[in-house]
Amino acid sequence: MRRALHAEWTKLRTTPGTVLLLLSVVVATVGISILAAAATDCPGGICAVDITKVSLTGVQLGQAVVAVLAVQLIGAEYGTGMIHVSLAAVPRRLTVLAAKALMLTAVVTAAATAGVAGSLVAGRSLLPLTVTDTTVLRAAFGSVLYLILVGLLALGVTTAVRTPATAAGLVLGLLYVFPIVGLAATDPDFRRHLDQIAPMTAGLAIQRTTGLDDLAISPWRGLAVLGAWAAAALLAGGLLIRLRDA
Amino acid sequence: MRAVLHAEWTKLRTVRGWVVALAVAAAAVVGLGLLTGGQGSCGRNGPRSECVLPVGPDGQEVTDHFTFVHRSLTGDGSITVRLNGLTGVLPRKPGLGGPPDSTGPQATEGGTGDGQPGLAPWAKGGLIIKDGTRPGSTYAAIMLTGAHGVRMQHDYVHDRAGPPAPATTPRWLRLTRAGQTITGEESPDGTAWTTVGTVRLPGLPATAQVGTFATSPQFTWILGGGRGVGGAMGGPSEVTATFDNLTGRDTGPDASWSRTEVGGDASPQPEQLGASWRVTGSGDIAPAVSGISGIGTTVSQTLAGTFAGLILVVVVATMTMTAEYRRGMIRTTVAAVPRRGRILLAKATIIGAVTFGLGVLAATVVVVVGGRVLRAHGVYLHPAAPGIEVRLVVGTGLLLAGAAVLALGLGALLRRGLTAVVAGIVVIVLPYLLAMTVLPPEPAKWLLRVTPAAAFAVQQSAVSYPQVDDFPIPVNGYFPLSPWAGLAVLAGWAALVLGLAGFSLRRRDV
Numbered sequence: 195m196r197r198a199l200h201a202e203w204t205k206l207r208t209t210p211g212t213v214l215l216l217l218s219v220v221v222a223t224v225g226i227s228i229l230a231a232a233a234t235d236c237p238g239g240i241c242a243v244d245i246t247k248v249s250l251t252g253v254q255l256g257q258a259v260v261a262v263l264a265v266q267l268i269g270a271e272y273g274t275g276m277i278h279v280s281l282a283a284v285p286r287r288l289t290v291l292a293a294k295a296l297m298l299t300a301v302v303t304a305a306a307t308a309g310v311a312g313s314l315v316a317g318r319s320l321l322p323l324t325v326t327d328t329t330v331l332r333a334a335f336g337s338v339l340y341l342i343l344v345g346l347l348a349l350g351v352t353t354a355v356r357t358p359a360t361a362a363g364l365v366l367g368l369l370y371v372f373p374i375v376g377l378a379a380t381d382p383d384f385r386r387h388l389d390q391i392a393p394m395t396a397g398l399a400i401q402r403t404t405g406l407d408d409l410a411i412s413p414w415r416g417l418a419v420l421g422a423w424a425a426a427a428l429l430a431g432g433l434l435i436r437l438r439d440a
Numbered sequence: 441m442r443a444v445l446h447a448e449w450t451k452l453r454t455v456r457g458w459v460v461a462l463a464v465a466a467a468a469v470v471g472l473g474l475l476t477g478g479q480g481s482c483g484r485n486g487p488r489s490e491c492v493l494p495v496g497p498d499g500q501e502v503t504d505h506f507t508f509v510h511r512s513l514t515g516d517g518s519i520t521v522r523l524n525g526l527t528g529v530l531p532r533k534p535g536l537g538g539p540p541d542s543t544g545p546q547a548t549e550g551g552t553g554d555g556q557p558g559l560a561p562w563a564k565g566g567l568i569i570k571d572g573t574r575p576g577s578t579y580a581a582i583m584l585t586g587a588h589g590v591r592m593q594h595d596y597v598h599d600r601a602g603p604p605a606p607a608t609t610p611r612w613l614r615l616t617r618a619g620q621t622i623t624g625e626e627s628p629d630g631t632a633w634t635t636v637g638t639v640r641l642p643g644l645p646a647t648a649q650v651g652t653f654a655t656s657p658q659f660t661w662i663l664g665g666g667r668g669v670g671g672a673m674g675g676p677s678e679v680t681a682t683f684d685n686l687t688g689r690d691t692g693p694d695a696s697w698s699r700t701e702v703g704g705d706a707s708p709q710p711e712q713l714g715a716s717w718r719v720t721g722s723g724d725i726a727p728a729v730s731g732i733s734g735i736g737t738t739v740s741q742t743l744a745g746t747f748a749g750l751i752l753v754v755v756v757a758t759m760t761m762t763a764e765y766r767r768g769m770i771r772t773t774v775a776a777v778p779r780r781g782r783i784l785l786a787k788a789t790i791i792g793a794v795t796f797g798l799g800v801l802a803a804t805v806v807v808v809v810g811g812r813v814l815r816a817h818g819v820y821l822h823p824a825a826p827g828i829e830v831r832l833v834v835g836t837g838l839l840l841a842g843a844a845v846l847a848l849g850l851g852a853l854l855r856r857g858l859t860a861v862v863a864g865i866v867v868i869v870l871p872y873l874l875a876m877t878v879l880p881p882e883p884a885k886w887l888l889r890v891t892p893a894a895a896f897a898v899q900q901s902a903v904s905y906p907q908v909d910d911f912p913i914p915v916n917g918y919f920p921l922s923p924w925a926g927l928a929v930l931a932g933w934a935a936l937v938l939g940l941a942g943f944s945l946r947r948r949d950v
Contacts, residue, residue: 362858366869374869
């Protein structure tokens, strides 16, 4: 396992796009967060919106970049045929997948922490946001976990479908379509159920600090729903990579 | 060129995954469109529960609910009154973000009994002449409003501004009938009169009902940019108008007054007018809308599945270009057709035509069947003119085609399927999602003006009226651009990206 990890680290480190993508995670997250925070005004210090959530808006774009990173991590190997070499070197295929998942977790943690921290710093200077509140810390910590889980979800999906473009479409579809269908639904029960099972809506419940009562799902349970999606995707990817011919 | 088109068509047609994905895209538009309907109560609780809105003189559906103190006027005549200010009750503001002594969110559904003092901006009080007391009949009115000064309105959709005037100070109003012509005048003091408007009411019979009225529409507190923050909360509001100094010329022999709640259940009550009298009302005299201030929904709702289809279309359109790079097929293609601009044009034509066809097909099904499903489930559906339905259907096809061409251009420009797919989805879908969920109205409108997501305006069928506070913001289904202008924004982006792609394809070594 240690050697597999080292191999993955070398691959990741030496792929030209990695650093750029990790920087893009930070820039996208902080950039959109700053725009959203700057566009929100709180007359007289009273904000109509959940300013923590607004300060962390960039996560919704950052997750797309995280998905690209994760899809590329294994999808590029299928694209170039490198996967044959990887599997020849480490015949235990689940070890390869596990090493990739761990490596992904490590780099996304670093980038997501920087992005979320930057967003909160921007939020604090633009909005009356108290960063040390426990609810704000929960939202921040949860946003980092959210980005990691999105990465793992994308890794699992890509391992299963192998084509990077298809995988990216699937992952982003999974993330973005649910909330839009939920918006259009008039039936409140249907919408609530949709919000409870959708990876993005449920997962981002962790960013809420006010009005928790009318959330479809409580913050931590929402993040657990996303975790379940990621686990299912990794399971499917793991089964397929083990059972089929690479 | 024909040979190139034929070649590209063959390439698209023979990749099984793409054909399946495009079929699934159409199925997703149809499936989600029919699924998201939900349940309503119209017509579900016995024969008397149908939701029927009154129909106005121009054939459109209207809201017509107000308190009317009236008597008959036969032939020509005039009525003058002093409106001694408006007072009103609003639903209580929910506690979110309020002063610390508030006891948290209050129940806001229900009556105005637990409300707080205040006037809805379109609370109305004044003089009205109307064809009887049947809801939906022709009328003309001169009124003082909560925050929009003196207005002259007639037949629900027409609104003309008079001088701005505070709702709390006295204002003199006069309504004069001469044949089918109604003139509304106003004055701050009862001596210097200005004409606010002169309108023709062709359907007004010889004997009309004339008198004082008051009504106040649904009031909504907007708490945030989207529904994610509790969004909007509201309820009915109420207004009380105090009148005195009534003078009327030629109001006919039947000079007895009655008080009627037009659009309500109670029967008219005889009324003795003193020197001063009050009229309290709740409701509105306005076109019916579908948003948070109205009821029901529009047929645009059935097009919600477009997003799922759009993502699939973006993936397939990108791959028609990037798969060539992935497999090295591009060398064969370029060798066969050395004029590279033609390749791109042929690909754009084929994928654009195919996705347009699919979009039109799927949208036709959801608009026709989806509307019936919604009605069958008891959801009130505002009827859309055939022209609007055609625009929704054709627009959905053009929306998918434009997105496909944009994605194709991104694919040719970036050459890598992964980045191109993500870029395509992020520029089209994400702005819409952000505008609808987290952003406040102003930046949301800005996003839907400049990004390719502006094209979703083509799917709007709700009509916004300035005299109805329906909050014409994206989250309520109102787009900042007109349908075709929105589509033009997407077309502009697609043309720009395709042009850049053509340029770089010619310059670089495949």
